[in-house]
Amino acid sequence: MHVHEKPIYESSHTVEGGNFDEAGKVASQIKANLKKVGLRKDVIMKAALVAYESEINIVSYAKKGMIQISVTAQKVNIEAIDEGQGIPDINLAMQEGYSTATSKIREMGFGAGMGLCNIKKFSDLFQITSEIGKGTHLKMVINIVNGS
Amino acid sequence: MTLNEVKEILDAEVLFGRDQLGMEVKTAFGADLMSDVLAFAKSGSLLLTGLTNPQVIRTSDILDIAAIIMVRGKKPAPETIRLAEELNIPILSTKYILFETAGRLYEKGIKGCLERVDSNFARP
Numbered sequence: 001m002h003v004h005e006k007p008i009y010e011s012s013h014t015v016e017g018g019n020f021d022e023a024g025k026v027a028s029q030i031k032a033n034l035k036k037v038g039l040r041k042d043v044i045m046k047a048a049l050v051a052y053e054s055e056i057n058i059v060s061y062a063k064k065g066m067i068q069i070s071v072t073a074q075k076v077n078i079e080a081i082d083e084g085q086g087i088p089d090i091n092l093a094m095q096e097g098y099s100t101a102t103s104k105i106r107e108m109g110f111g112a113g114m115g116l117c118n119i120k121k122f123s124d125l126f127q128i129t130s131e132i133g134k135g136t137h138l139k140m141v142i143n144i145v146n147g148s
Numbered sequence: 149m150t151l152n153e154v155k156e157i158l159d160a161e162v163l164f165g166r167d168q169l170g171m172e173v174k175t176a177f178g179a180d181l182m183s184d185v186l187a188f189a190k191s192g193s194l195l196l197t198g199l200t201n202p203q204v205i206r207t208s209d210i211l212d213i214a215a216i217i218m219v220r221g222k223k224p225a226p227e228t229i230r231l232a233e234e235l236n237i238p239i240l241s242t243k244y245i246l247f248e249t250a251g252r253l254y255e256k257g258i259k260g261c262l263e264r265v266d267s268n269f270a271r272p
Binding site for chain 1: 180181182183184185186187191197199201202203204206207209210211212227235
């Protein structure tokens with residue numbers, strides 16, 4: 001698919017770093033919105049899951065961040081952009097089980113070094129860039145049409 | 149089996165969702181790590197967990213979990229119950245430990261939502 005597809009749905013959500021009580025609210029919202037758009041159940045679940053793990057990461061490690069979502073007939077694009085400490089070694093961070101989580105994060109049932117792995121696993125395309133002291137940028141694509 | 153039968157088997161207290169006890173459930177997943185729940189649990193399953201914070205409800209919402217069984221006699225904070233009400237996800241609390249909870253349900257026909265995790269596992 002090389003044709004630029006027009007989005008059928010777009011939204012942008014702010015995520016407040018350190019606000020553990022609200023963590024997951026944005027992902028719930030995104031899920032409800034995608035339901036209204038009428039996407040397939042499995043696509044909605046993958047998108048919501050990827051958004052949720054991204055949101056947990058922003059709440060856990062950044063000052064603030066943004067989750068953007070754009071849906072075309074072909075795919076769901078999700079970006080998570082944060083202003084945070086950044087990741088010194090991305091290969092290490094992508095290793096299952098590697099974690100720098102605080103006890104607060106572990107209390108929530110996260111921080112076992114699986115977040116980024118889950119995001120990668122449930123995305124059809126996954127890109128991560130990070131700059132120390134500035135922040136991290138995740139780009140995920142979930143295909144709606146197989147093989148697109 | 150119905151959620152009401154689950155309640156009877158586990159001698160559980162219904163903390164929210166009394167009106168949904170008629171729902172049918174066939175499978176379950178048990179873990180305290182929400183990242184594992186996200187990776188492996190399937191929609192329509194029961195979630196057995198010892199975690200009681202609002203993230204259990206958020207995670208269940210994302211996955212369309214049928215109902216949450218809090219094990220080891222755990223009782224969630226009021227904000228967890230409030231969120232369950234908002235997202236309409238039943239919560240039951242049982243005094244049985246996770247192992248006993250799983251065993252008692254399995255004995256009566258509830259199966260794991262997946263049997264084992266192979267290295268090539270990916271959500272279908």
